[in-house]
Amino acid sequence: MRTTLSALRKKLAAGKKISMLTCYDAGFARVMDEAGVDTLLVGDSLGMVVQGRDSTLPVRLQDIAYHVECIARGSRRPFLVADMPFGTYQEGPAQALRNAVVLMQAGAQMVKLEGGAELAPTIELLVRSGIPVCGHIGLLPSHVHALGGYRVQGKESAEADRIVADARAVQAAGAAMLVIEAVPDPVARQVCAAASLITIGIGASVACSGQVLVMHDMLGLTASPAKFVKNYMVGAGAEGDAVAQAFRRYAQEVESGAFPGPEHVYGAAPAAIGALYGQRGA
Template identity: 45%
Template sequence: MTLTRLHEMADRDEKIAMLTCYDATFAKLMEHAGVDILLVGDSLGMVLQGAENTLNVSMHHMTYHTKSVAAGAPNALIIADMPVGSYEHDNEAAYKNALWLIRSGAQMVKFEGGGDRVQTARYLIDRGIPVCAHLGFTPQSVNQLGGYKIQGKTEESAHQITQDAIDMSNAGVSLIVLEMVPATLAKHITESIKALTIGIGAGVDCDGQVLVIQDLLGIYNGAASKQPHEFKAPRFVKNFLCETNSVKQAVSNYVNAVKSKTFPTPEHSY
C-alpha cells in the first residue's frame, strides 16, 4: 500500500479501511484481511497499559510497538503516532522523533492539533517525512477539552477545525483524521481539501474510517483502575466480533462494511 494507491482509491470512491494495531500477530492478521492502513496509536496507553488517557505514552513505547507491527505487516502502510511531548515545542526535536519512528518501520507519522502545528507539519514534510494530521477531538488534549466531548458543534469551533484542515492540507499533509466531529462538518471538509480524510465518529462521507481493534472486537472495557460496568463505549464503536466466532472474519467484516459504506451508520456518527 502506498500514498499513490490511496489517492487512486479515493478517486474511484473506494473507501480506505484503517485499524489501530500494536503487535505483530494482529498486524499479520489485518494485512491478510485487507486492512489498508495500520495505525500504531498512542491509544496503547489506554488499551494496553490500562491508563485513563494517552498522556504517559513515551517515544520508547511507540518505537517498540511500531517495530512489532512492521515485523508482522511488511506490505501495509503503517502510521505511527507521535506521543505527547515529542513534537509540540521544537521542530528539530519533532523531526528527530519522527525520524526515529520512520526508522522503526512506519511510513508516516501522525500528530494532533492545528494552528502552530501546521508549521511543524511543513517542517517534517520538507524533510521527507509524510504526515497525518489529527483534528476534532484530540486525545492528548483531553484535560484542556474537558473530557471526551464532540468538537465542531458551534459555528466558531466548526470554522476553526475547517481552517486547520485547509491549512494542514495546503502544508502538504497526506491524511487528516477527523475524530468526533459532526458528520456534516466532516463531509464539508472532505470535499474542500486535497488531503484524504479518515473518520472516527465523523460520518460515512470521509475518505476512510478507523477504529481501535479492541473496540472492534468488543473487548476494551475501560481503564484498569475501574470496574467494567463503569465503562460506556463511545458512540462510534461497533462490535464486529459478535456477528461471527472468528477474529479474522470480524476484521474482514469491518473492511467490507467500510468499503460498502454500510459503516459507520448514523447511529455511529455525530
C-alpha cells in the same frame, strides 16, 4: 509489497474507501494484513488499551517505536502510520523532526500529529524532510485536560469554523492525510469538501475517505464503547477465525461505505450529540 500513499489514492480514485485499524503487535498485524485492512495505526491509544493507563499522555516515543517495529515485522502489505505521542513535537519543528526520524527508522511510513493551524511550521519541515504527515483535528485525546474531557467538538458554529480552518491549514502545510475525530457529521462533511487530502473519520462522517477504529473497541473488548464504535465480533463465526472474520467484515464495510451508518455518527443538534463522547480516540 507494502502499500504506498499513491496506492491509497488510486483506491480512492476507483471509488473505494480506505480502512484503518489501530494495531500494536505482530500477531494481530498479520491477521489484519490477511483480512485486507489497508492501513495500520500504532496509536497512542496503546497507553490505555495495552498499558492500562487512564489517558494517552504517559505514552513515550520509545513505546510507539517498539510497537511500530512489531507490526512492521508482522505485516507485509498495509500502510503503516505511527502516532507522535504527547511531548514529542510541542517544542517545535526541530524536536518533531528528531522524533519523527526515530519512528520512520522503526518502520513507519507516516507520522500522525494532533493539532491544527499551529502545527503548520512543524508539518512543513517534516514534509520537506521526506516524512509523510497525517494531521488530526476535532477531538484531540492528548488535549483532554485542556478540552475538559472527551467531548464532541464543533457543536457551535465558531468551533466548527475553526475545525474547517485547521483542516485547510494542515493541508496547506503539506499533510497527506487527516484524521477527523468526534465532530458532528455536517462539520466533517464541510472538512471533506474543503480539503483534498485523504480524510479518515472516527466518529465523523461516512463522507470521509476512510475510517479508523481502535482494535479493542471493534472486537467488543471495551465495556462502554463510544457511539461511533461497531462491535464486529457480533455475528462472527464461532470457529478459530472469528477475529479474522471481524477484521475482514470491517475492511469490507468501510471500503463499500456501509460503515459508519447513521447510528455511528453525531447529528447536527446538540441534543442529539450529547456532551460525553467516550473514553479515548485513536
